[in-house]
Amino acid sequence: MPDTWTENGAGDVIAPAVRRAPSAGPLVVARGLSKTYATELVVDGIDFEVEQGECLGFLGPNGAGKTTTINMISCFVRLGGGSLEVFGHPVERAQREIKRRLGVVTQENNLDPDLSVFGNLVVFGRYFGLSSAERRRRAADLLEFLQLSEKRDAHIRHLSGGMRRRLTLARALMSNPELLILDEPTTGLDPQARHVVWQKLRALKRAGVTMLLTTHYMEEAERLCDRLLILDQGRVLARGTPEGLIEEHIGREVIECFPGRGAEGPALRSLLEAADHVERAGDEVYAFFRDPTAAHAVLPHLGEMDFVHRRATLEDVFLRLTGRELRE
Amino acid sequence: MRPLSAVATWIRGSSRVWSRNFESWKDFAAASLVGTLAEPLLTLFAIGFGLGRLVEPIGGQSYVAFLAPGLLASTAMTASAFETTFGSFTRLTEQGTYEAIVRTPISVGEVVAGDILWGASKSVLGAGFVLALMWILGLTATPLSLGTLPMAFLVGLMFGALGMSYTALAPSYAFFNYFFTLVITVMYLFSGVFFPLEGLPSWAVGAAWCLPLTHAVVVIRALAAGELDPFLLVHVGIVLAFTALAFPLATRLIRRRLIK
Numbered sequence: 211m212p213d214t215w216t217e218n219g220a221g222d223v224i225a226p227a228v229r230r231a232p233s234a235g236p237l238v239v240a241r242g243l244s245k246t247y248a249t250e251l252v253v254d255g256i257d258f259e260v261e262q263g264e265c266l267g268f269l270g271p272n273g274a275g276k277t278t279t280i281n282m283i284s285c286f287v288r289l290g291g292g293s294l295e296v297f298g299h300p301v302e303r304a305q306r307e308i309k310r311r312l313g314v315v316t317q318e319n320n321l322d323p324d325l326s327v328f329g330n331l332v333v334f335g336r337y338f339g340l341s342s343a344e345r346r347r348r349a350a351d352l353l354e355f356l357q358l359s360e361k362r363d364a365h366i367r368h369l370s371g372g373m374r375r376r377l378t379l380a381r382a383l384m385s386n387p388e389l390l391i392l393d394e395p396t397t398g399l400d401p402q403a404r405h406v407v408w409q410k411l412r413a414l415k416r417a418g419v420t421m422l423l424t425t426h427y428m429e430e431a432e433r434l435c436d437r438l439l440i441l442d443q444g445r446v447l448a449r450g451t452p453e454g455l456i457e458e459h460i461g462r463e464v465i466e467c468f469p470g471r472g473a474e475g476p477a478l479r480s481l482l483e484a485a486d487h488v489e490r491a492g493d494e495v496y497a498f499f500r501d502p503t504a505a506h507a508v509l510p511h512l513g514e515m516d517f518v519h520r521r522a523t524l525e526d527v528f529l530r531l532t533g534r535e536l537r538e
Numbered sequence: 539m540r541p542l543s544a545v546a547t548w549i550r551g552s553s554r555v556w557s558r559n560f561e562s563w564k565d566f567a568a569a570s571l572v573g574t575l576a577e578p579l580l581t582l583f584a585i586g587f588g589l590g591r592l593v594e595p596i597g598g599q600s601y602v603a604f605l606a607p608g609l610l611a612s613t614a615m616t617a618s619a620f621e622t623t624f625g626s627f628t629r630l631t632e633q634g635t636y637e638a639i640v641r642t643p644i645s646v647g648e649v650v651a652g653d654i655l656w657g658a659s660k661s662v663l664g665a666g667f668v669l670a671l672m673w674i675l676g677l678t679a680t681p682l683s684l685g686t687l688p689m690a691f692l693v694g695l696m697f698g699a700l701g702m703s704y705t706a707l708a709p710s711y712a713f714f715n716y717f718f719t720l721v722i723t724v725m726y727l728f729s730g731v732f733f734p735l736e737g738l739p740s741w742a743v744g745a746a747w748c749l750p751l752t753h754a755v756v757v758i759r760a761l762a763a764g765e766l767d768p769f770l771l772v773h774v775g776i777v778l779a780f781t782a783l784a785f786p787l788a789t790r791l792i793r794r795r796l797i798k
Contacts, residue, residue, distance in 0.1 A: 247798060285641075286637070286797060287797065288798065305645075306643045306645065309642060310642075314641050316634075316638075318634055318637075319634075320633065320634030320635065320637055320638040321638075322558070322633070322635055323633055324562030324563075325561060329561060329562075333557070333558050334638075334642070337554055337558075337639060337642035337643065337644050338643060339550070339643070385642075
């Protein structure tokens with residue numbers, strides 16, 4: 211991993227992005243936030259804050275209300291119920307002020323197909339009232355940071371999905387935002403492209419940029435987020451640090467096993483007895499352990515049964531809290 | 539001071555949207571211009587000179603000299619109507635351009651105004667081309683004819699605001715067929731562009747005066763002929779009134795469609 215490049219590349223470009231809000235309080239405060247579309251309640255009374263310098267993640271399946279929530283913050287969806295303050299201003303008022311200080315990476319690609327890569331950045335910078343010289347300088351710096359310099363004059367049509375996402379990120383950074391909002395920043399990207407985006411986001415985080423991101427990738431949430439809200443059907447199911455959530459809801463270790471049909475012999479019985487919690491899904495059995503030594507102790511008794519012994523992950527928490535049914 | 543600075547912000551915002559349209563247009567301006575300019579040119583030659591040979595002079599003018607200012611007005615109408623329907627609809631739906639812009643400090647009203655101003659700028663461009671032709675062909679000889687350009691701008695604003703209102707309601711591109719057939723083509727054919735309204739049955743004249751383009755044609759024709767009359771201000775006022783009604787409507791409808 212060219213992590214040293216990221217450091218160097220990030221250092222110059224990102225330094226000006228670190229901008230402290232005048233007050234020391236949280237950048238976003240939501241209380242009893244809700245939203246109804248027609249008759250469908252999509253956000254159902256949630257509370258949260260985004261603190262300066264942190265990366266807060268909204269983790270949830272499709273339809274959890276993640277996008278609606280961040281759209282209310284970015285003044286693209288009207289406040290439904292409750293209260294929502296961004297940079298200390300209520301979102302019903304001061305929208306121009308709020309939007310001036312936000313950077314948003316939307317899920318949908320809405321880069322301007324009529325403009326070149328460079329044109330997308332400089333035209334976007336003008337919406338924020340940046341001077342021509344500043345826009346050009348910043349656009350060049352950001353293309354460098356996001357490894358797009360050689361695509362400067364390319365047409366949007368000719369960019370790969372990963373390049374488009376990086377360009378959308380560059381665009382959101384044009385205005386030196388105090389809060390960067392990312393809606394599923396790596397959905398639909400291949401693994402290489404995803405890792406590049408993560409690298410860049412970590413570099414921004416190190417530079418002190420406050421971030422709020424939505425995702426349904428556990429790995430993304432674990433790698434990037436300091437704190438998580440697990441959302442489902444518009445409600446907060448749990449909140450905490452990734453490690454804290456795992457510890458609290460699952461424990462430390464998991465033994466997944468695949469007993470043969472109807473062959474629930476003594477091996478399985480001893481596993482079930484030793485575990486703190488057991489879940490079954492289809493032909494699989496999940497045994498969860500708070501104490502790793504208990505998990506290790508049961509291993510010799512599993513005999514011929516197929517099993518996987520691993521650390522508990524955020525995915526275990528997520529599935530425990532949101533259930534295993536398909537969301538379609 | 540408050541309202542004044544709000545107006546300044548609003549002008550800045552819409553001019554930034556206008557600039558975005560200009561940036562994206564200038565690279566393929568040639569192709570776009572052919573579309574805007576070919577139509578009045580071809581019509582002027584085919585109908586004005588061709589068919590015009592069979593037509594008696596109108597009020598002491600040759601038919602082509604009568605037709606040309608009418609075409610200037612209809613060119614102004616079509617240019618902004620096209621821009622604020624097909625162009626704006628693409629930016630509103632497929633490209634997500636409006637969404638991207640209203641997430642910046644720019645407001646929905648400024649996006650709508652910027653697009654309408656852009657449409658009106660294209661109106662002036664098309665009208666300027668027709669005016670140049672008229673000078674070259676000797677169809678006008680008065681400096682007052684330069685006044686047709688600001689009038690073309692007002693026509694562009696009016697049809698821009700109307701087009702934008704329709705765009706906000708259109709579910710798909712196919713719905714623009716109604717707008718162009720039932721609104722734009724009707725105006726084109728029955729607003730006194732091709733024939734004088736004098737001498738038509740009174741119901742037909744009454745119907746024609748209900749079409750906003752009719753008022754614009756009267757003003758533009760008078761300016762091209764260098765014959766000013768205080769009553770023209772009433773016609774200008776009617777064009778402004780249509781705009782003043784359509785513009786807030788357009789903003790309201792686009793906002794309703796964009797911000798849930």
